[in-house]
Amino acid sequence: MNTSQLLEQIERKKSFLCIGLDTDLDKIPPHLLEEPDPIFAFNKAIIDATHHACVAYKPNTAFYEAYGMKGWAALSKTIEYLNTSYPEIFTIADAKRGDIGNTATRYAQAFFKDLSFDAVTVAPYMGRDSVEPFLRFEDRFTILLALTSNPGAFDFQTRMSDGQELYKRVLETALTYEHSDRLMFVIGATKAEYLKEVRKIVPDHFLLVPGVGAQGGSLEEVCRFGMTDRVGLLVNSSRKILYASQGADFARAAAMEAETLQKAMEEELRKRRSSQAS
Numbered sequence: 001m002n003t004s005q006l007l008e009q010i011e012r013k014k015s016f017l018c019i020g021l022d023t024d025l026d027k028i029p030p031h032l033l034e035e036p037d038p039i040f041a042f043n044k045a046i047i048d049a050t051h052h053a054c055v056a057y058k059p060n061t062a063f064y065e066a067y068g069m070k071g072w073a074a075l076s077k078t079i080e081y082l083n084t085s086y087p088e089i090f091t092i093a094d095a096k097r098g099d100i101g102n103t104a105t106r107y108a109q110a111f112f113k114d115l116s117f118d119a120v121t122v123a124p125y126m127g128r129d130s131v132e133p134f135l136r137f138e139d140r141f142t143i144l145l146a147l148t149s150n151p152g153a154f155d156f157q158t159r160m161s162d163g164q165e166l167y168k169r170v171l172e173t174a175l176t177y178e179h180s181d182r183l184m185f186v187i188g189a190t191k192a193e194y195l196k197e198v199r200k201i202v203p204d205h206f207l208l209v210p211g212v213g214a215q216g217g218s219l220e221e222v223c224r225f226g227m228t229d230r231v232g233l234l235v236n237s238s239r240k241i242l243y244a245s246q247g248a249d250f251a252r253a254a255a256m257e258a259e260t261l262q263k264a265m266e267e268e269l270r271k272r273r274s275s276q277a278s
């Protein structure tokens with residue numbers, strides 16, 4: 001998928017919501033555990049109920065890898081279902097990979113070719129040769145961790161390195177990579193006030209912003225500091241949507257949560273348009 005197709009979907013659905021498919025067998029409705037593939041059964045019901053309100057899904061691979069071969073098979077079925085039934089949806093493998101070049105090439109192949117995701121999250125710590133193998137794939141996006149939503153982000157990411165906070169160095173250095181137009185960056189919603197600084201370095205790139213919902217980030221603040229003329233945001237929420245109910249009505253309850261966020265996003269898009277007009 002390319003940026004124009006993503007933007008077209010955002011404008012049409014009036015949403016920049018990404019739903020995280022962090023499917024946890026300890027949290028899904030118990031009746032689904034009778035299904036031959038409970039993870040896929042849950043994901044399919046969630047996707048069918050919420051696709052009108054979001055533009056992206058982001059399975060975090062940890063929740064699939066945790067269940068071994070069955071988990072990986074469920075991930076594979078989920079991406080195949082999305083690509084077949086809802087090809088307009090942007091798909092992100094939240095895998096946070098990062099390794100030396102020849103290994104990174106294999107990771108890129110796994111997520112972009114074999115599983116056919118549109119994007120994968122990558123850790124920047126190992127530098128250029130660990131990221132560029134992902135960037136070689138046309139119409140695919142590499143989403144680099146820059147300033148994450150967790151408290152531990154302050155251990156390194158905001159520390160000074162040669163007179164500059166490390167997350168800023170990550171952003172600036174990544175812009176020098178070949179095909180840097182295929183980059184997006186992770187900035188946590190819990191760090192919304194940093195978005196002003198982030199936008200000085202990457203004014204046009206899309207940001208993946210997790211942390212609205214269960215982690216308490218504010219959608220309004222994220223939009224105030226991070227939204228661009230071309231939106232530039234994919235805001236993720238996982239647990240708050242997925243586990244809105246553990247009963248037979250779980251898919252409907254998830255849809256209602258997703259619709260609430262979509263309505264708030266529609267309002268933010270309206271505000272952006274009226275400020276552009278004035």
Ligand SMILES: O=c1ccn([C@@H]2O[C@H](COP(=O)(O)O)[C@@H](O)[C@H]2O)c(=O)[nH]1
Binds near residue numbers: 148212
């Ligand atoms: O900085 C980061 C990077 C990734 N995540 C991931 O996003 C979701 C958030 O889930 P919620 O249930 O909405 O809190 C999850 O997969 C994280 O691993 C993040 O939270 N922060």
